Amino acid sequence: MDTRAELPTREYTPTDATHTASGQCLSGLLLAGRPTRLEAEAAVRTLIRWAGDNPARPGLLDTPARVARAYEEWFGGYDQDPVALLERTFDEIGGYNHAVELRDIPFDSFCEHHMAAIRGKAHIAYMPVNRVVGISKLARVVDACARRLQIQERLTDDIAIAIEDALQPAGVAVIIEAEHGCMTSRGVHAHGTRMVTKRMLGVFETDADLRREFLSSLGM
Numbered sequence: 628m629d630t631r632a633e634l635p636t637r638e639y640t641p642t643d644a645t646h647t648a649s650g651q652c653l654s655g656l657l658l659a660g661r662p663t664r665l666e667a668e669a670a671v672r673t674l675i676r677w678a679g680d681n682p683a684r685p686g687l688l689d690t691p692a693r694v695a696r697a698y699e700e701w702f703g704g705y706d707q708d709p710v711a712l713l714e715r716t717f718d719e720i721g722g723y724n725h726a727v728e729l730r731d732i733p734f735d736s737f738c739e740h741h742m743a744a745i746r747g748k749a750h751i752a753y754m755p756v757n758r759v760v761g762i763s764k765l766a767r768v769v770d771a772c773a774r775r776l777q778i779q780e781r782l783t784d785d786i787a788i789a790i791e792d793a794l795q796p797a798g799v800a801v802i803i804e805a806e807h808g809c810m811t812s813r814g815v816h817a818h819g820t821r822m823v824t825k826r827m828l829g830v831f832e833t834d835a836d837l838r839r840e841f842l843s844s845l846g847m
């Protein structure tokens with residue numbers, strides 16, 4: 628059943644898509660402005676015709692419904708609150724007083740300029756203060772922030788701010804390396820080009836040695 632079809636709808640305005648000070652998308656507002664699934668499927672048929680094909684031919688008949696379902700996965704991040712994913716913490720960390728690092732977290736995102744795939748990996752470090760988070764939750768935060776329309780700079784910032792908001796650590800570092808489909812499969816066709824972005828907060832911003840240690844552990 629299409630539950631979205633029952634949501635109250637109103638006119639979408641560009642300001643709906645703004646981010647809060649903590650970098651999180653106002654997903655509640657976005658939800659309220661969503662079209663129905665039938666409208667989304669009709670839009671896919673329009674794009675198929677725009678591409679030059681016939682949405683009524685047998686091979687394409689089920690495609691709009693598949694694309695709508697795929698969008699629910701690809702853009703499922705709008706339904707998730709990254710900070711809430713980090714709610715459960717563990718405070719029995721003994722005398723542990725170093726950074727916690729999680730490297731090579733894969734993600735799939737979409738650039739907000741072309742809606743083309745951004746595929747890459749994120750590296751996260753944070754300096755805990757009295758409590759840590761389950762490491763899978765860091766990968767979930769990356770996923771929730773990635774499965775939206777993004778630019779890589781904001782994706783990097785969203786992840787860092789969510790960790791800072793939720794854990795109040797002494798510092799957070801987020802590095803993302805990614806390939807942008809809009810630069811490889813179209814446009815400048817620069818295959819193999821990777822964009823690297825970094826966001827350093829707290830001690831990772833103020834302590835050059837700590838920052839260097841994290842970067843060199845990544846071979847940077």
Ligand SMILES: Nc1nc2c(ncn2[C@@H]2O[C@H](COP(=O)(O)OP(=O)(O)OP(=O)(O)O)[C@@H](O)[C@H]2O)c(=O)[nH]1
Nearest residue numbers: 738739740741777778779780807809810813814815
């Ligand atoms: N800074 C930044 N730029 C991005 C990101 N993803 C895509 N872009 C760039 O966004 C720009 C959009 O530029 P436009 O000139 O408006 O679009 P375009 O005519 O399709 O540009 P080309 O891609 O050069 O063909 C392009 O240069 C993209 O490479 C991102 O995550 N961060």
Ligand SMILES: [Zn+2]
Nearest residue numbers: 738740741809
């Ligand atoms: Zn793009």
